[in-house]
Amino acid sequence: MNERFEISPRLRNTSLALIAVGIIALVAGLFNLKLSHDHVDQTRFWIVLLHNSVFFAMVTVASIFILAATSLAQGGWIVAYRRVPEAIGANMWLFGGIAVVVLLSIVYFFQIDGHNPIFHWVHPDGDAILEGKKAFLNPTMFTAFTVITVALWSYFGFKFRAISLAQDLAPKGKTKLYFYNMKVAALFLVVFCLTMMSTTPWLWVMSIDAHWYSTLFSWYNFASSFVSGMAMIMLWVVYLKNQGNLKIVNKEHIHDLGKFLFAFSVFWTYLWFSQFMLIWYANIPEETTYFKVRMQGPYSIIFYANFIINFIMPILILMARPSKRNYFTVTFMAMIIVFGHWLDFFQMEMPGPLGAHWHLGWYEIGIFAGFIGLFIFAVSKSLAKHSLVTSNNPLLKETIIHQS
Amino acid sequence: MAIKKFAVACYDDEAVLFPAIDKVRNSGYKLHDVYTPFPVHGLDQAMGLKETDLHIAGFIYGITGTSTAVGFMSWIFTKDWPINFGGKPHFSLPAFIPITFELTVLFAAVGMVLTFCYLNQIMPGVKKHVFHPRQTDDTFVVAIELSEHTSEAEVLAFLKSTGANETNVQVAESEWWYGRFDKKEAYELS
Numbered sequence: 001m002n003e004r005f006e007i008s009p010r011l012r013n014t015s016l017a018l019i020a021v022g023i024i025a026l027v028a029g030l031f032n033l034k035l036s037h038d039h040v041d042q043t044r045f046w047i048v049l050l051h052n053s054v055f056f057a058m059v060t061v062a063s064i065f066i067l068a069a070t071s072l073a074q075g076g077w078i079v080a081y082r083r084v085p086e087a088i089g090a091n092m093w094l095f096g097g098i099a100v101v102v103l104l105s106i107v108y109f110f111q112i113d114g115h116n117p118i119f120h121w122v123h124p125d126g127d128a129i130l131e132g133k134k135a136f137l138n139p140t141m142f143t144a145f146t147v148i149t150v151a152l153w154s155y156f157g158f159k160f161r162a163i164s165l166a167q168d169l170a171p172k173g174k175t176k177l178y179f180y181n182m183k184v185a186a187l188f189l190v191v192f193c194l195t196m197m198s199t200t201p202w203l204w205v206m207s208i209d210a211h212w213y214s215t216l217f218s219w220y221n222f223a224s225s226f227v228s229g230m231a232m233i234m235l236w237v238v239y240l241k242n243q244g245n246l247k248i249v250n251k252e253h254i255h256d257l258g259k260f261l262f263a264f265s266v267f268w269t270y271l272w273f274s275q276f277m278l279i280w281y282a283n284i285p286e287e288t289t290y291f292k293v294r295m296q297g298p299y300s301i302i303f304y305a306n307f308i309i310n311f312i313m314p315i316l317i318l319m320a321r322p323s324k325r326n327y328f329t330v331t332f333m334a335m336i337i338v339f340g341h342w343l344d345f346f347q348m349e350m351p352g353p354l355g356a357h358w359h360l361g362w363y364e365i366g367i368f369a370g371f372i373g374l375f376i377f378a379v380s381k382s383l384a385k386h387s388l389v390t391s392n393n394p395l396l397k398e399t400i401i402h403q404s
Numbered sequence: 405m406a407i408k409k410f411a412v413a414c415y416d417d418e419a420v421l422f423p424a425i426d427k428v429r430n431s432g433y434k435l436h437d438v439y440t441p442f443p444v445h446g447l448d449q450a451m452g453l454k455e456t457d458l459h460i461a462g463f464i465y466g467i468t469g470t471s472t473a474v475g476f477m478s479w480i481f482t483k484d485w486p487i488n489f490g491g492k493p494h495f496s497l498p499a500f501i502p503i504t505f506e507l508t509v510l511f512a513a514v515g516m517v518l519t520f521c522y523l524n525q526i527m528p529g530v531k532k533h534v535f536h537p538r539q540t541d542d543t544f545v546v547a548i549e550l551s552e553h554t555s556e557a558e559v560l561a562f563l564k565s566t567g568a569n570e571t572n573v574q575v576a577e578s579e580w581w582y583g584r585f586d587k588k589e590a591y592e593l594s
Binding site: 277280281321 | 445463499502
């Protein structure tokens with residue numbers, strides 16, 4: 001089977017227009033915020049770039065994770081549209097690279113009056129807590145962890161796609177590459193465990209509130225990025241299906257993705273609440289400051305909106321079986337979930353550096369639009385390069401007759 | 405609870421069973437049930453069974469559990485026996501959530517198991533008529549419900565033509581009953 005995706009002019013123009021919006025927002029931000037004398041404006045310029053680049057890097061790595069997990073579990077259901085997460089994962093270098101550039105620029109080049117407003121730990125200046133964390137939270141460790149993490153993710157992103165493409169050309173009935181893929185997947189899960197499940201969110205997100213820590217934080221970040229990654233895959237699958245591609249995908253496959261959206265929205269809430277309730281119950285001041293500013297401070301709107309969008313809406317809308325099999329509801333919910341988890345990262349990252357002076361204005365929306373445009377552009381390029389159906393995969397028949 | 409007359413056909417193979425079920429349904433006979441030694445994928449679609457309502461029942465049990473937990477705890481901690489726990493307000497929703505969750509799961513799980521048993525007519529201490537002793541071993545058994553107008557010979561010939569290796573007519577209780585032993589009257593009638 002050979003099926004080609006051709007980028008329609010409309011998709012191409014939309015993505016380029018969104019990228020243009022992003023670039024205009026970036027340039028306008030450079031002049032209005034970066035070069036402003038106001039410290040809040042300068043901080044806003046960087047933290048918004050950090051928010052979006054980290055969000056998209058984590059969404060992209062979620063695609064590689066689902067590839068690895070289903071490879072190891074021999075999941076047949078995903079093989080029908082396996083090229084979509086492969087294409088997203090192959091762009092890990094791009095979104096990871098942007099995140100590295102933004103993060104390292106903030107660590108090394110951004111300071112106001114001798115201290116770093118986003119990563120306070122860069123200049124501890126005798127702060128007892130930050131000095132105590134210095135062995136882990138210092139620019140060298142941060143650079144090493146960030147660069148190695150993104151390099152490994154990008155390598156595995158390319159690797160999964162390369163194996164899958166090689167399998168298309170392999171002689172029929174040979175399973176050597178299939179089992180090789182499983183070994184690579186096992187290796188990636190170890191890497192993923194040591195990065196996304198633990199160190200990466202500590203460094204990239206949690207260290208913004210450097211005095212505070214939560215042992216659940218990385219898991220909670222993983223749940224957030226994984227459910228939005230599944231939502232991105234869902235949006236691509238529905239789009240390709242609408243374009244007349246992916247003929248072997250039917251409601252059974254959409255149902256499976258819908259189950260993932262539903263289940264991991266609930267899983268996200270479980271972790272979100274577990275983190276909140278222990279801190280609320282123990283009521284230790286050094287821990288409750290984190291929620292004080294978010295729940296009762298200037299962020300309370302975002303805090304409750306986050307809960308409603310990411311828990312109440314999925315659980316009510318996606319619970320019934322027919323709504324997980326309906327193209328409209330799953331597309332709508334996938335968009336809502338991507339936006340909701342973008343908002344979740346927003347409320348994780350903004351309160352530390354900006355305090356009460358947060359905005360959800362032209363700059364935030366513009367940069368977000370730019371990243372969406374880049375995501376559409378890059379992934380559609382990767383999708384168009386090769387056949388959309390993984391021929392020769394031993395699970396191909398299983399995925400065609402799949403019933404969920 | 406009714407004594408009915410059934411035509412019973414036994415098949416050796418799934419590959420014969422599926423076309424046979426199609427033929428039975430197309431020729432207008434009333435399919436009572438199909439008994440298989442193991443779960444057969446696609447059999448419920450082939451038999452034309454409708455989607456189960458078990459999950460709707462589950463949702464209702466879950467909601468009952470949620471409201472029981474929230475209602476009961478808030479009544480206890482605000483009206484009946486207010487206690488000061490570490491300066492927290494009496495109505496502390498976050499503290500109620502774990503128990504609410506557990507009670508939701510408990511109600512939904514227990515309720516759904518009982519509903520499942522009721523819908524499938526299985527329960528400790530109840531009995532159903534067994535059409536063929538080997539239906540739990542290696543034989544696929546199809547039971548067709550007969551009315552007084554149906555010609556037995558015609559049905560049996562038809563079932564033979566669909567590939568059945570054993571056919572007979574049985575008069576039996578169609579539903580479950582309480583007790584361990586077969587109903588006497590069913591055999592007296594036959």
